[in-house]
Amino acid sequence: MSACGDKELQLHGLLDGELDAVNTLACEAHLRVCPGCGAEFQRLQSLRTALRAPAVRFAASPALRARVAAALEPSRTPDTAAAVLTQRPARSFSIWAASAAVAALAAVCVSLMLVYWSSPGLADELVASHVRSLLATHLIDVEASDRHVVKPWFNGKVDFAPPVIELADAGFPLAGGRLDYIHGRVVAAIVYRRRQHVINLFVWPAGVAGSAGPASLRQDGYSLTCWTQAGLEFCAISDLDRGELQQFRASFAQRARP
Amino acid sequence: MGRQATHGTATAHAGEFKRLVLPHLDAAYNLARFLSRDPVAADDIVQEAFLRAFRAFDSYRGGDSKSWLLAIVRNCSFSWAKASRVGVGGSAPDxxxxxxxxxxxxxxxxxxxxxxxxxxxxxxxxxxxxxxxxxxxxxxxxxxxxxxxxxxxxxxxxxxxxxxxxxxxxxxxxxxx
The missing domain is CATH 1.10.10.10 (Winged helix-like DNA-binding domain superfamily/Winged helix DNA-binding domain)
Structure with missing residues (x-):
């Protein structure tokens, strides 16, 4: 039992209130006599009910709301609003970085130009740690491409559970994990590879070792990108170009979603 | 309209933007989130979209502010997708x-x-x-x-x-x- 082929689009039009009066009447009359179309129309209605459950729709986080609202205080002009939106909570923020960020934002709508580090030196420390991991033979403590090996290895070594995700199908095979030391605390480092390149993904609980905020930058030829997700801070570092590192971040963040 | 060249222009500008466009923040986020499928990127897309919208507000000629904003969000989402998709994987599902x-x-x-x-x-x-x-x-x-x-x-x-x-x-x- 299915809808009449020539009526199908009309059923959608009726559901959406997009038919004119004449067609609405004709379509409703047809529904009364055609069980196939009637059943199809009911299916469409129950789909709508499911989709319009309020929880389906995503809402902006309070942090995002506050940031956008702050940028639109009555005294703002588009330029000062840009400064607010690009610098985020304004602290230790160099003029150079501000103008670079604003210029870059104006150029293209790439999302991730929000350059700020609330903990000065964190970026340096991450880069140093990345370099050290490559120089010393201390890239990996537990070598495995299986997350069921890497994830439990962290148990008892760090006081949080870093998500270990396999991304081989996205072109970033898991290489292993190790412990590292950033800003005075032990953090998890999850190691991925991309061709001959190494990606160190540092993970620690949000708010303890300083927050990098959602930011990305290039430093000493290394790309860095940081974000917060599910109460953890993530910083990915590699000598890959920014585009590929963003791709890594997007794949990881999507699958790490709770 | 109501935005005469007085010294209060900037204030009126921001105020009007806030009144007309800010209420659609959730709609903007929802669209960005479903288009990018990425919570972190969606935040960035929305910020960029609001910034662009605010800059382009002078050229906004009345009409439906929600559609106007969402068109900008959509463009930003696609720019983001283009920038983040370098070959492998990408957003197009199998x-x-x-x-x-x-x-x-x-x-x-x-x-x-x-x-x-x-x-x-x-x-x-x-x-x-x-x-x-x-x-x-x-x-x-x-x-x-x-x-x-x-x-x-x-x-x-x-x-x-x-x-x-x-x-x-x-x-x-x-x-x-």
Whole structure:
């Protein structure tokens, strides 16, 4: 039992209130006599009910709301609003970085130009740690491409559970994990590879070792990108170009979603 | 209108923007989130979209502010997708995957909790044009005409995309006998 082929689009039009009066009447009359179309129309209605459950729709986080609202205080002009939106909570923020960020934002709508580090030196420390991991033979403590090996290895070594995700199908095979030391605390480092390149993904609980905020930058030829997700801070570092590192971040963040 | 060249111009400008455009923040986020399928990117896309909208507010000539903003969000989402997709993987889902977006793997059964999550996952698996049309109609409750304006597609195309999107979703929800 299915809808009449020539009526199908009309059923959608009726559901959406997009038919004119004449067609609405004709379509409703047809529904009364055609069980196939009637059943199809009911299916469409129950789909709508499911989709319009309020929880389906995503809402902006309070942090995002506050940031956008702050940028639109009555005294703002588009330029000062840009400064607010690009610098985020304004602290230790160099003029150079501000103008670079604003210029870059104006150029293209790439999302991730929000350059700020609330903990000065964190970026340096991450880069140093990345370099050290490559120089010393201390890239990996537990070598495995299986997350069921890497994830439990962290148990008892760090006081949080870093998500270990396999991304081989996205072109970033898991290489292993190790412990590292950033800003005075032990953090998890999850190691991925991309061709001959190494990606160190540092993970620690949000708010303890300083927050990098959602930011990305290039430093000493290394790309860095940081974000917060599910109460953890993530910083990915590699000598890959920014585009590929963003791709890594997007794949990881999507699958790490709770 | 009401934005005469007085020294209060900037203030009026920001105030009016706040009154007309800011209420659509959730709509902007919802669209960005479903288009990018990435919570972190969605934040960045929305910020960029508001910035662009604020800068372009002078050229806004009245009319439907929600459609106006969402068109900007859509552009920003596509710029983001272009910038973040360098070859491998990318956002275009494998058509085979569409056949069963909820194939059971240990990960997926852990990840998807509630029915809402399942529904969101199914929507995210829809190919771009169908996904955006469905979001704009069912979640943002825009008219065919508004959707046509935002996506730049003719109203007829909007209708057929919507019908197809609903078909794909309801086949997953309750397979036809």
């Amino acid at each position: 058509p085979d995957e569409l056949a069963d977006p909820l194939q059971e793997t240990p990960e997926s059964s852990l990840v998807r909790g509630s029915e809402i999550e399942q529904l969101r996952a199914m929507i995210e698996k829809l190919p771009d044009p169908f996904r955006e049309t469905l979001i704009l109609r069912e979640l943002e409750e825009l008219s065919y005409k508004q959707i046509a304006e935002i996506t730049g597609a003719p109203v007829g195309t909007v209708m057929s995309r919507l019908a197809r999107a609903r078909q794909m979703l309801s086949d997953k929800l309750e397979p036809r006998r």
